[in-house]
Amino acid sequence: MSRRWDLLAHGDPCADVVVALEEASRFGEKVVGRPLGIHAGGTTANAACAFSRLGGRAAVYGRVGDDAHAALLRQSLQDFGVDMTHLRTEPHSACACVIAMVPPSGDRAIVYLPMPPCEPDLADLAAALRQTRVLYAMPYDLEAFADASRLAHECGAQVAIDLEAAVAPDRDAMLQRIALADIAFFNESGFTAGTGRSPTPEALAALLAESRLQAVVVTLGAAGAVAASREGTALQPAFAQPQVADTTGAGDTFNAAFLLARLEGRGLQDCLRFACAAAGHAVTAVGARSAMPDRAAVERIIGGGQEPPLAESSC
Template sequence: MSTPISQARARRWQLLSFGDPVADIVIAASEPPALGEKVVGRPLGMLAGGTTANVACAVARLGLSSGVFGGIGDDAPGQLLQDSFAAFGVDTSHLRRTQGAASASAIVIVTPSGEKSIIYQPMDSAPLDSLQLKAALAETRVVYAMPYDLEQFDTLSATARAQGTLVAIDLERAVAPDGEAMRERVSRSDIVFFNQSGFEAGAGCAPSFDAMRALLALGPKVVVVSLGAAGAMAVTDAEQAAQAVFPARVLDTAGAGDSFNAAFLAAWLEGARLRAALAFACAAASCTVAAMGARTALPDRATVESVLARHQGRDE
């Protein structure tokens, strides 16, 4: 089992993101095209993204040390991704750059409501360097992953636990589309984040405290579900909490879930109680949706705390 958070020794990084960063080609459109149809779009540029990479940047923005374990190509998008990490202060000593390879990319269609549709093109897979992975995990308190590849994730989880490193994962419907896939991944993790559709796909029911608590029997210490405009919920063996969203002008929801997860982890790693960590996460997400791009409005700690101060006493 992993070392309890409160007992973890001092390490180089509070969080290590595992996975390749993604260059987002962002297009504004009135709505995504239906199959066989065409819509007119307006280019908004190429922006640095990728779920796990966004979390590393968000954690760094909140004042915690973070690093990235993944790969980029030697193309222009790869340079964009590396430059973005540098701007946020994310350590890239375990970010490999592969000659002749194309970086991971995504076409992101954003509607006027701020909702998005995504087509994702990953990098060509490369075998894990087990010695490099072990060295990296020995220097971090928590590794954060989106575990599409179960075999790879099994290696990551086993290596992390051998190093006393906590494992946090993000489970969307595309990652775990059924109960078996969900259980296999949850059982290898310490902190599990779902969005609502991901929870419903894996658990076969709507999110509830009872349904979330049932997943704790598989091994994780914390289960968190973000509910979009309905807020968020979280459970541990000892606590449960729900939090409403904080008012925000929504321009783009890209990165909101990543900002939420990063802020929850930042608060949790610092010893916050469940309710306080959930409120901190919802406040961070409310800041992120106010600008176009997943990382454009990632908030610093003072900004999140100012949101909390303005809405002090806000109930579930």
């Protein structure tokens, strides 16, 4: 069946307020910072932008407010070629916001300020899902995600989720969410929080075996990424970059690139290599979307040299 989009990103775009710190901050202490600007962001919206920049067809399903950040968020999605048919404006509301604090190491800490919850329009969501191949979500709200997952499968779409420790802080929360998904992405801390294990190939394969998932993928920061699917397991080192400016959005870029490669029918190792190369490019500028690569840039990285066991870039 022909579909209008390859990826439907489910979630509200965010305004990222980025601050550089002279040293890492700790509770109860004051540190000196400097503003690095306000950028368009949001985990699922970032993935949609990365997916589109790489040549895929992406749309976003969510809300923005009517404050000063709304125009920035809409303009960025338009610039990346993301379809906004199902992005609605919530009157008298502030857009979702992230405060990102970037220490000298480049590894940011974030504070997420979401929009208030609302009753979902399931008929509208179903109409969007009938036009996409994959629903992509970060499922904070389990009840809302359960409805979206059910509709996606009824409409013939796959479901991919991004699970961080803030989303699924324990095994029960993790299992409830992966039971509703086909592909699960974790960062290292999210996998450990959800499973109680380090993300080894064996641990990923064990999680795959006890679930309905088709693939489990874990990003490992500077060490690259690991994945397990029904075809086996794979490890991929990160691609070194001369300078890491900001890791914000690197994981979103990784997930988008992996999904695009998978939809193109690539093998598991190829998907990981393509995704790590895309994420490596994404860390070279400040802002989640500032250095999102196109396909040509990713292919240049892949063809450009050695992949060390431990690299400076972050997936």
